[in-house]
Amino acid sequence: LVEARGPTRPVREPAAVPVATDSAPPLPIQAAKLKVMVEQGDGGAWNQPYVAAFDDGIDADRLQAALERLAIEHFPLSAVWDADAGLWRRGKGRPAHVRRAVRDQAEAQAAIAEESWRPFDVTREPLFRVVQVDLPDGASWLAFVSHNIMVSGQANDYFTAVMETASGGADTVRPHETDFPHLVAWRAGWERDRRAAARRTWIDRCAAVRDWPVYEAAEVNPVDHRVAILPEGAEAGFVEAMQAAGVTVAAGLARILQDLPEARAGLLGVLVDGREAAGFGGVFAPMAATLPLVVDAGRRGDLAAIQHGLDTAIDGYPFTLSMLEEGLRESGRLSERERAAFVTLSVEQPMAVPVIGGRRGRWLREINGALRREDTKTVFPLALNVEIDPQGWIVEVTCSTQLLGASRAEAILDDVVGALTSVQATRRSA
The missing domain is CATH 3.30.559.10 (Chloramphenicol acetyltransferase-like domain)
Known part of the structure; x- marks a missing residue:
């Protein structure tokens, strides 16, 4: 991450998003x-x-x-x-x-x-x-x-x-x-089939987690975050330095978080794009066995291998919110009055996630609010989130204090912000 940033890259004024003739696929999924x-x-x-x-x-x-x-x-x-x-x-x-x-x-x-x-x-x-x-x-x-x-x-x-x-x-x-009830029914059937195909795998994986954070179901907003807000236009060169900004950042963040219990159990979710993973029927891309591959590819700077690792995780491990909850309950790790907390890290990619009308920080609010879905009673606190707007500016870095502890969250935030930018960031709680 530090090498990608470049220590002497000048800060420039924001520029209009160029419309390329050709582009790589926008999202791994x-x-x-x-x-x-x-x-x-x-x-x-089938979309409604x-x-x-x-x-x-x-x-x-x-x-x-x-x-x-x-x-x-x-x-x-x-x-x-x-x-x-x-x-x-x-x-x-x-x-x-x-x-x-x-x-x-x-x-x-x-x-x-x-x-x-x-x-x-x-x-x-x-x-x-x-x-x-x-x-x-x-x-x-x-x-x-x-x-x-x-x-x-x-x-x-x-x-x-x-x-x-x-x-x-x-x-x-x-x-x-x-x-459009027939579309809703089609989607429900699709999710049932997907869940059934991977049900046993995820019950076993959930049972392997020894230190799963859970919360009382009655709690409305159990997760605190510390947010670093970067100045306008602080780091255009960071994204510009790499063709696949999101997957490169994802590999770096996965390396930082690989000691979490969920990561050791293969349950650390990497949302290379938060909206893509969260919106698609609650389907995430858990790293599972591909986490070492992505971390190693990140060290080598091999973007193609990172992409392959993420695609493999997506193809090989179908996963929904309901499946996670079901696995935890059947393995005796979660009671009826508790909600599961699935630790995720998220990277917002330029252009893939349009910020319509310049509304910034929208994803932070959506992740903290809308994704606590009533149908699954599942809480989705972020371990770490990096938001990059469509022009390539790094906008916000968010870290969970309740999952990681306040001191560790602050230290990780310092490490990540320091790797991403040399410009002082504003801190606040969320």
Whole structure:
């Protein structure tokens, strides 16, 4: 990390995000899934569509501007996949706009559902499409339909980006709650199958953890964090110095945290991108047997090996929040009144995690709040989180005090911040 930073790199003013012609896969999980998907011809979509109602119809110019903005700001996920070259191609990266006339709201819902199941070909079109249905009274619905490779958090942000521009701030435009039960049922079945396939493995792994942190289920926010906030534009050169900033940082942070009990048991989760791992049905990429590979690859600076290790973890160890809880309970490590705490470290990558409207620190709040899911009663405190915004600025470094102890958390924070930047950071509790 220190070598990647460079001791004499000058601090420069923030610059606009360059739009490259080609790009490496944005996220390891999506890279691994794309390979399988292209090889097996899996073109289905199951994501719940996001829908907005336009009472006065949709302004065509504003919608086109919204789609153009999406293609530019959210590249490479708005690009198409070149399987032979292993690259995202900018080419026809503009999301598809499907327009259909319908007679009533029931037909509108059916049309959106139909578009949700129409196969995607990621070698020809992006991972999402915008569906416009026009009603006889002049109103319209606008739905954001995304491929199952795109996680719900990404889809929500992309839909928000479209709406910010397409609505023009009009009061006559609002989110529209529409149920698509067949998509929900499909996803539930997919998660059941995934959980069943790996159930025994995870019960055994959970039973091997000797020092698992647990909390009373009644506690609302049991985890404290210490946060280091870096000055605006402190460290552009750090990310610029490496093509795969996230996986490089992940290897360095895994090395720092490898003595945690969860790491020794192969249960240290590495969220190379927090939204990708957390949003995709609660699927994480636990390091398991690949932790030594990633740590060793990090020492050698072998980015390809780091990527391979993470992809192997993702492919080889399907894992959901429910599976973790089930394994702990069946192995007698967790009572009904306790919640599990899964120690994770997270790295936010530039461009892969768009910060819409410049809202900074959003992920910190989401991880600390929204991921305490009621359906699993599971707490997800972060051991360590590094947030990098779309321009490559390192924004925040967060460390859990309750999991690591206050003194150790402070020491780790000092080590990590010192490795990432030579600029003094502001400290606060969260």
